[in-house]
Amino acid sequence: MPEIIIDDKKFTYDTPGKVLPFILDHGMDLPFFCYHPSLSIPANCRQCLVEIGTPVFDRATNSFKTDENGEKVIQFFPKLMTACSQDMSDGMVVKTHVSSEKVRRAQKDTLEFILVNHPLDCPICDQAGECPLQIQTYKYGPEGSRFEYKKVHKPKRIQLGPRVVLDAERCINCTRCVRFTHEISKTYQLSIVSRGDKNYPSTANGKEFDDAYSLNTVDICPVGALTQADFRFKARVWEMNQTPSIDITNGKGTNVDLWVRDNLVLRLTPRHNPHVNDYWMPDSSREAYRLFNENRISRPEIKLDKELVKTSWNNAKETIAEIIEAHDTKEVLVLGSGYASVEENFVFNQFFTALGCGKASFVPHVVEGAGDGFLLTDDQAPNTKGCELLGFRAHTNRTFKNALAKATVVVVLAEDIVGRELANAEDLAGKTFVYFGTNNNTTSKDAQLVVPITCAAEHAASYVNVDGRIQRTFAAKETVYTSRATNLEMSTGRLDRFGTKFDNWRTDKNKVDCLPVWEFLSELAPRLNQTLSYETGKEVLTAVSSSVDAFAGVDYDKMDTEMGVVLSTPETEEKTA
Amino acid sequence: MQINKIMSYTFDKEDLKQIDAIKAKYPTVQSATMPVLWYAQDKFGHVNAEVQHLVATTLDIPESHVHGVATFYTQYYKKEMGKYVLDVCTCFSCQVCGGYDMLHYIEDKLGIKAGETTPDGKFSIQEAECLGACGYAPMLQVTNDVYVNHLTKEKIDSMIDGLKEDKLPEYEEILPPQLISKD
Ligand code: SF4
Ligand code: FES
Ligand code: FES
Numbered sequence: 001m002p003e004i005i006i007d008d009k010k011f012t013y014d015t016p017g018k019v020l021p022f023i024l025d026h027g028m029d030l031p032f033f034c035y036h037p038s039l040s041i042p043a044n045c046r047q048c049l050v051e052i053g054t055p056v057f058d059r060a061t062n063s064f065k066t067d068e069n070g071e072k073v074i075q076f077f078p079k080l081m082t083a084c085s086q087d088m089s090d091g092m093v094v095k096t097h098v099s100s101e102k103v104r105r106a107q108k109d110t111l112e113f114i115l116v117n118h119p120l121d122c123p124i125c126d127q128a129g130e131c132p133l134q135i136q137t138y139k140y141g142p143e144g145s146r147f148e149y150k151k152v153h154k155p156k157r158i159q160l161g162p163r164v165v166l167d168a169e170r171c172i173n174c175t176r177c178v179r180f181t182h183e184i185s186k187t188y189q190l191s192i193v194s195r196g197d198k199n200y201p202s203t204a205n206g207k208e209f210d211d212a213y214s215l216n217t218v219d220i221c222p223v224g225a226l227t228q229a230d231f232r233f234k235a236r237v238w239e240m241n242q243t244p245s246i247d248i249t250n251g252k253g254t255n256v257d258l259w260v261r262d263n264l265v266l267r268l269t270p271r272h273n274p275h276v277n278d279y280w281m282p283d284s285s286r287e288a289y290r291l292f293n294e295n296r297i298s299r300p301e302i303k304l305d306k307e308l309v310k311t312s313w314n315n316a317k318e319t320i321a322e323i324i325e326a327h328d329t330k331e332v333l334v335l336g337s338g339y340a341s342v343e344e345n346f347v348f349n350q351f352f353t354a355l356g357c358g359k360a361s362f363v364p365h366v367v368e369g370a371g372d373g374f375l376l377t378d379d380q381a382p383n384t385k386g387c388e389l390l391g392f393r394a395h396t397n398r399t400f401k402n403a404l405a406k407a408t409v410v411v412v413l414a415e416d417i418v419g420r421e422l423a424n425a426e427d428l429a430g431k432t433f434v435y436f437g438t439n440n441n442t443t444s445k446d447a448q449l450v451v452p453i454t455c456a457a458e459h460a461a462s463y464v465n466v467d468g469r470i471q472r473t474f475a476a477k478e479t480v481y482t483s484r485a486t487n488l489e490m491s492t493g494r495l496d497r498f499g500t501k502f503d504n505w506r507t508d509k510n511k512v513d514c515l516p517v518w519e520f521l522s523e524l525a526p527r528l529n530q531t532l533s534y535e536t537g538k539e540v541l542t543a544v545s546s547s548v549d550a551f552a553g554v555d556y557d558k559m560d561t562e563m564g565v566v567l568s569t570p571e572t573e574e575k576t577a
Numbered sequence: 578m579q580i581n582k583i584m585s586y587t588f589d590k591e592d593l594k595q596i597d598a599i600k601a602k603y604p605t606v607q608s609a610t611m612p613v614l615w616y617a618q619d620k621f622g623h624v625n626a627e628v629q630h631l632v633a634t635t636l637d638i639p640e641s642h643v644h645g646v647a648t649f650y651t652q653y654y655k656k657e658m659g660k661y662v663l664d665v666c667t668c669f670s671c672q673v674c675g676g677y678d679m680l681h682y683i684e685d686k687l688g689i690k691a692g693e694t695t696p697d698g699k700f701s702i703q704e705a706e707c708l709g710a711c712g713y714a715p716m717l718q719v720t721n722d723v724y725v726n727h728l729t730k731e732k733i734d735s736m737i738d739g740l741k742e743d744k745l746p747e748y749e750e751i752l753p754p755q756l757i758s759k760d
Contacts, residue, residue, distance in 0.1 A: 191641035
């Protein structure tokens, strides 16, 4: 196998590649700015300079030259080389700052140049704390600056597009954002304008940076030049905790991270998954934070005199039990949803079928033309495939209307049937309607009983994307009944670890009074002489995988280690269902 | 003479033929950006936002790219300019040889500042960086074309009088000192 020697250590490699990613993949550090593993390599920042040498080949003897100790003679390139653009070759010798004074000097000098016109505004810059320029200046930069003159001023607070704000003074012209629009989103909206110390990225005259993926440029910008319009100045990065999750705004199952402070999701960023979304996510998916924070149903609600009023959990359970006892279970319509997880749908169906109700069905939410062949899908729900694989009948809007007309009791999980215009107030009039939901909406308004359930940010549960890959979320927000301190799967930020209940950044007001579907139904079960007892999504999934063929062999550990698991195809499933 | 304000910018049949000929010289259309911008500037006198848009749509390349190229080079005029653009060099060599004196003389003479255009649309003045003629400092360039070297006030007077009658200054041949015959 070919080998490469980095700072006197020998490594072998089997796939050819560049020096920089090899160094980073092997746990060593090398500063860089412009390189990005999924973009082309312009080698323009010059921060990754290293010394590189290769063994000398003697054509006369047709062998490598050796010195008196029998070691191969290495000839170094006269100038430092950029590790990001340098292909590895057999016998190559690389010296980074670890072993080369020349490289250390180059890293310092490059940083001094980059910082000549860079504003020293880290204390008010959103990027501070997750800024490669800041980190690398600390680690490899000069102690101070010899530049004592007025810095070049450039446009600030430029609203490049509806979602992205540019501070041109902070830009180091790495062109990552430009390359993103050329190579990934292919809108070609950005280009570097002007030249010399005055240049910065911009759209064409008067054009908006309205790329459906524009916010990815904010993620990959190695400085605070590009910031997200609706996250600016909301939080310092070290105040938030970061939790892996799954996008719930369409069927792609884009892997995301939720950034939470005081139990509010403040932003979503993409999480690398080469099988699904690589490093990217659509702008629209970042809007999900609103669903998690705003307009949540907190505490059960019951309709009295046409008004929904808060009620106790005990009353909610008792009400459902009474409804079931008062009706023929054959007349109960049980509606699952692609907007809820596999676990929720499974338990929901299991509970009601055990009472004699018919199997749960759902109404897929597909908008033709909404997809773009990349990370947006026609399918609007995150778990349509999951419902199919659970064997739920997929209604069309019309068959749903018919089923609804026949029912006297309607129990709906998560689906906003009124908002989606699957049903209106008249269709529901005269029926007993129970809604299990996360957010107040037109559907919850029409219900007689509203049961608040946890959202994807509050429980660990799994979703099957359009390609049949099952992936799961982690709890990121505490509810009234969960605690970061005791649920060891929940991540903690500095404020969570070191803050106290009495600090002004910690409140209880953002905790929603809601329960996971499985927990609520497990508590309700004994009242209706049922045995059902699940405490966690993990337990539910174990039950799913042992009772539904499509999910056989799937568990949370497997999903976690393999970045999701591809289930057997729906075609084969439908035949056996 | 007033320059005609062109209200909408289009390329006619002949222009498109020329542009096709330019395109044919390069392996990719993108490479034709610079010569086509030149072509457009020759036709319209400048490459403002609308002209950049026209070039981009004509070549069917991203407008941001055309904008990036146009803003990179100071020789492309991003706004409407006077008929004659005087690029007065104030870089190192010209500066020590009186470049700023020459610039200020022209400014006073035309009654405008660098970066401005006379109300009759005849002259614009720009402050330029080194134009590679340091040996003949101070100097200026007329509309990306003729260099006027070894500037003096008299030379400027006669140049401007000439330009008012649309007479461009002559190209000068300046030999290196060792070749200038002493007799
Ligand atoms: S805005 Fe950021 S990503 Fe874009 S060129 Fe500047 S530093 Fe690079
Ligand atoms: S990472 Fe920018 S030059 Fe190598
Ligand atoms: S400094 Fe004026 S031409 Fe070089």
